Amino acid sequence: MNHQYLRQQRLYCDWFKSFTLYTVPLCVQMTTSLTAVKTYERLPKNVIPQLYKLELNPNLENFTFTGKEDVEVSIKESTNQVILNASQLEIQEALFKDPSGSTLKGNVTLDTKDEKVFIKFDESLKIGSGTLSIAFSGILNDQMKGFYRSKYTTPSGEERYAATTQFEAPDARRAFPCWDEPAFKAQFEVTLIAPKDRTVLSNTEPVQHVQHPDKAHLQIVKFAPTPIMSSYLLAFIVGEYDFLETITKNKTRVRIYTPVGKKEQGQYALEIASKSLTFFEDYFNIPFPLSKLDHIAIPDFASGAMENWGLVTYREARVLADPKNTSAINREQTAITIAHETAHQWFGNLVTMDWWTDLWLNEGFASFMEYLAVDSIHPEFDIWSQFASYAALPALKLDSLRDSHPIEVPVAHPDDIDSIFDLISYEKGASIIRMCHDWIGDEAFRKGLHNYLTKHAYKNAVTQDLWDALEAVSGKPVGKVMGYWTKQKGYPVIKVESKQDGNNRIIKLTQRKFTVDGTLNDEESKVQWMVPITIITSQDLNKVALSALMTEKSTEITLPNVTSDTWVKLNLRLNGFYRVQYSAEMLKALAPAISTKQLAPIDRLQILDDQFALLMAGQVSSAQFLEMLSSYANEDNYVTWVAIDNCISKLDLLLSYTDLSEKFAKFGINFYSKIYNELGFDIKDEKSHTENLLRSLVLLRLAKFKYAPVIEESIKRFKAHVAGTPIHPDIRSAVYRAVASSCDDETFNTFFKLYRDTDLQEEKVRLIQSTGSTGDLARILQLLNFTFSPEVRSQDAWKFIIGTVGTKLGREEAWKFFKDNADEFKRRYGSHMANASLIEHLTNGFASEEKYKEVESFFTQNSFSGHEKVVLRSLEMIKTQDDWLKRETDSVRNFLESI
Numbered sequence: 064m065n066h067q068y069l070r071q072q073r074l075y076c077d078w079f080k081s082f083t084l085y086t087v088p089l090c091v092q093m094t095t096s097l098t099a100v101k102t103y104e105r106l107p108k109n110v111i112p113q114l115y116k117l118e119l120n121p122n123l124e125n126f127t128f129t130g131k132e133d134v135e136v137s138i139k140e141s142t143n144q145v146i147l148n149a150s151q152l153e154i155q156e157a158l159f160k161d162p163s164g165s166t167l168k169g170n171v172t173l174d175t176k177d178e179k180v181f182i183k184f185d186e187s188l189k190i191g192s193g194t195l196s197i198a199f200s201g202i203l204n205d206q207m208k209g210f211y212r213s214k215y216t217t218p219s220g221e222e223r224y225a226a227t228t229q230f231e232a233p234d235a236r237r238a239f240p241c242w243d244e245p246a247f248k249a250q251f252e253v254t255l256i257a258p259k260d261r262t263v264l265s266n267t268e269p270v271q272h273v274q275h276p277d278k279a280h281l282q283i284v285k286f287a288p289t290p291i292m293s294s295y296l297l298a299f300i301v302g303e304y305d306f307l308e309t310i311t312k313n314k315t316r317v318r319i320y321t322p323v324g325k326k327e328q329g330q331y332a333l334e335i336a337s338k339s340l341t342f343f344e345d346y347f348n349i350p351f352p353l354s355k356l357d358h359i360a361i362p363d364f365a366s367g368a369m370e371n372w373g374l375v376t377y378r379e380a381r382v383l384a385d386p387k388n389t390s391a392i393n394r395e396q397t398a399i400t401i402a403h404e405t406a407h408q409w410f411g412n413l414v415t416m417d418w419w420t421d422l423w424l425n426e427g428f429a430s431f432m433e434y435l436a437v438d439s440i441h442p443e444f445d446i447w448s449q450f451a452s453y454a455a456l457p458a459l460k461l462d463s464l465r466d467s468h469p470i471e472v473p474v475a476h477p478d479d480i481d482s483i484f485d486l487i488s489y490e491k492g493a494s495i496i497r498m499c500h501d502w503i504g505d506e507a508f509r510k511g512l513h514n515y516l517t518k519h520a521y522k523n524a525v526t527q528d529l530w531d532a533l534e535a536v537s538g539k540p541v542g543k544v545m546g547y548w549t550k551q552k553g554y555p556v557i558k559v560e561s562k563q564d565g566n567n568r569i570i571k572l573t574q575r576k577f578t579v580d581g582t583l584n585d586e587e588s589k590v591q592w593m594v595p596i597t598i599i600t601s602q603d604l605n606k607v608a609l610s611a612l613m614t615e616k617s618t619e620i621t622l623p624n625v626t627s628d629t630w631v632k633l634n635l636r637l638n639g640f641y642r643v644q645y646s647a648e649m650l651k652a653l654a655p656a657i658s659t660k661q662l663a664p665i666d667r668l669q670i671l672d673d674q675f676a677l678l679m680a681g682q683v684s685s686a687q688f689l690e691m692l693s694s695y696a697n698e699d700n701y702v703t704w705v706a707i708d709n710c711i712s713k714l715d716l717l718l719s720y721t722d723l724s725e726k727f728a729k730f731g732i733n734f735y736s737k738i739y740n741e742l743g744f745d746i747k748d749e750k751s752h753t754e755n756l757l758r759s760l761v762l763l764r765l766a767k768f769k770y771a772p773v774i775e776e777s778i779k780r781f782k783a784h785v786a787g788t789p790i791h792p793d794i795r796s797a798v799y800r801a802v803a804s805s806c807d808d809e810t811f812n813t814f815f816k817l818y819r820d821t822d823l824q825e826e827k828v829r830l831i832q833s834t835g836s837t838g839d840l841a842r843i844l845q846l847l848n849f850t851f852s853p854e855v856r857s858q859d860a861w862k863f864i865i866g867t868v869g870t871k872l873g874r875e876e877a878w879k880f881f882k883d884n885a886d887e888f889k890r891r892y893g894s895h896m897a898n899a900s901l902i903e904h905l906t907n908g909f910a911s912e913e914k915y916k917e918v919e920s921f922f923t924q925n926s927f928s929g930h931e932k933v934v935l936r937s938l939e940m941i942k943t944q945d946d947w948l949k950r951e952t953d954s955v956r957n958f959l960e961s962i
């Protein structure tokens with residue numbers, strides 16, 4: 064599954080120093096009240112499904128469905144009871160037929176809390192085989208999970224509904240009774256009964272297509288059996304679509320399904336989808352096993368995309384691209400998303416994690432592999448540099464919190480499974496795989512993956528299986544080293560000191576756990592990692608001067624033949640998942656390499672991000688940090704600017720709680736104006752992808768600082784846009800935000816008019832998210848109320864609400880709106896990431912004791928099941944931010960007044 068939308072928000076928070084006001088016992092008490100233990104038992108393995116013959120008949124008018132299934136099962140141990148999963152289903156009948164033909168009727172009990180169904184028989188089922196036949200019915204819900212409905216408008220303007228599925232994780236049980244755990248792999252033979260004028264799709268090709276014997280308006284479509292796979296990868300869809308197609312060199316048919324009349328919007332996706340498929344077939348050296356791979360845009364879709372084997376589903380904005388209206392960043396996200404889902408066809412679909420504890424095997428790998436594919440298709444994206452800002456930095460931030468979790472995380476209850484689809488599984492997972500890839504080398508990595516995927520094909524695997532495969536090929540102790548990174552949470556900061564000894568440079572490295580507040584309790588001070596270290600020097604920028612495995616807490620390394628004027632830098636290209644704390648001298652020596660851009664952009668980014676994290680942890684002073692920042696005055700690389708912008712944005716947020724807001728805006732305008740003067744508003748080169756991303760970033764920040772030339776030019780361009788001269792899509796978001804922050808009522812309402820006029824989802828999201836930059840109370844309330852109107856799809860509402868948190872007033876009002884409508888948010892999104900994202904973004908911008916108590920008290924009284932950790936992390940952040948303000952405000956004031 065893909066959560067690119069989280070990345071795109073770029074609203075990750077930074078987290079800082081601990082709150083001295085709140086004592087440890089308070090935290091302990093708080094932790095226990097917000098994290099009650101949920102007990103849950105997995106399904107027994109005495110009865111195993113082999114083949115589901117599943118027939119479903121959705122009713123697109125009253126939003127119900129009926130279904131029946133004949134499941135061929137193996138009875139491994141004699142039992143008089145079969146336990147499987149079901150949720151929100153009614154079961155009319157359950158029968159068991161053994162090979163001799165005798166039939167037993169089952170007595171059915173449902174456990175709604177644990178989402179299980181118990182079928183009891185008067186006699187024991189004997190070891191061997193048999194068929195379990197179940198008749199059932201359910202609801203085509205509006206919650207974007209299980210078998211659900213999605214509204215669309217036909218070209219003639221009629222509103223209709225499609226029926227579609229989202230089964231990860233774990234919601235196949237809402238569509239049919241099943242063994243809904245990844246280790247119960249089976250084949251599925253799907254039959255759908257649907258109106259004749261609709262397109263009917265599933266994982267495989269149709270093998271039979273007939274008229275319904277009794278109902279003239281219905282068709283019956285039977286699909287070929289799927290490969291052996293987990294239930295969460297099944298999909299079926301009934302709707303109306305156009306499609307484009309191509310055949311890859313290995314003769315797989317790739318199609319992009321779009322809304323009717325919008326075929327051309329699938330052109331870009333088709334190119335990426337077919338190239339990605341070929342790339343991975345070559346990289347893994349394993350052919351794609353199905354004859355077709357469809358990608359389809361679904362108007363209502365909870366996450367970014369879902370890798371159903373042979374039928375990948377997407378939210379529209381992640382797969383459709385309109386040449387006139389799609390921005391560079393959205394095209395990039397589309398490419399990344401399609402590559403991610405295509406990588407899953409092997410990592411996840413062919414070989415699947417045994418249980419959700421190893422979810423990262425799917426998500427971390429797909430999140431790493433997506434970059435390999437996009438880099439080969441679009442080298443101009445400079446995507447590996449962007450890996451830092453999309454993956455490594457957000458993961459380093461989250462994983463510095465005490466309420467982070469290890470990559471391999473025990474999960475039991477269904478409510479908790481959604482909560483691990485987070486930055487740790489995706490981005491920390493991808494980051495440590497990148498570290499391992501760099502450490503063992505591409506050739507060994509590739510061979511190891513081939514062996515792993517071949518050995519476990521159509522089966523399940525655990526983390527150790529992967530390490531074993533990589534270890535066998537590379538000859539390096541992969542399992543031992545990587546265990547440090549997957550079994551324990553957090554990561555180290557490596558303190559570096561250096562001294563010259565004749566022609567040698569002696570480097571002393573000391574590791575300790577990096578924590579958001581810079582403090583370590585007894586347990587944390589004992590933790591350590593095995594760290595693959597790389598060192599570069601100014602003597603040869605293109606060659607690693609030394610690679611080593613750091614196995615102790617402290618070690619000394621000698622670099623021979625290094626002159627005293629040579630600088631030394633650790634962690635080339637941020638390949639390792641750790642921070643570096645240089646001595647003051649070493650940092651000073653690196654400053655010219657930053658300002659002259661001798662160091663690569665990603666190395667420049669890394670030094671700044673590490674320094675900022677150390678500032679927030681109280682290990683570096685504001686004066687030291689701001690002096691370091693001045694080395695970036697001539698910066699012109701997009702990737703490095705992302706790190707600069709992260710720091711500026713966080714400081715801006717925190718200082719909004721002080722009287723320094725205006726002074727800081729002035730400082731910010733000054734800092735950004737050089738690059739603004741170079742870039743301006745107009746796109747100079749359509750092909751310069753990263754320059755166009757940088758222009759948008761600079762305009763956005765200057766608009767936030769209310770920089771008059773940007774606001775005035777934006778208003779001028781917006782008026783022309785409304786009159787028919789479109790704003791270039793690459794700067795549209797920035798211009799919209801600038802206008803929405805400083806316009807009159809009539810112009811503000813134009814955003815809503817444009818929203819109604821466009822049918823491109825990307826544009827709809829851009830328009831309404833931009834209105835969140837208003838600082839006006841009446842308009843914030845207008846926007847918040849709009850999000851719950853029938854005009855807004857549930858999949859977008861939460862994103863629009865998050866769009867308001869850029870201003871202090873917006874943050875406050877959005878939080879109030881969330882509290883007032885808590886029950887509706889629970890109903891709409893339940894344990895899904897949308898609620899996690901809302902909780903995170905609406906609360907972790909706060910920075911006071913009062914807010915800490917308010918947030919804690921609210922969630923103690925209003926439990927959001929599955930999101931307990933998110934609440935704890937927000938509380939940790941609020942505490943640390945308050946403490947940072949108390950500690951650093953005066954020092955920042957001195958700096959701002961001295962310039």
Ligand SMILES: [Zn+2]
Nearest residue numbers: 064065426429
């Ligand atoms: Zn995924």
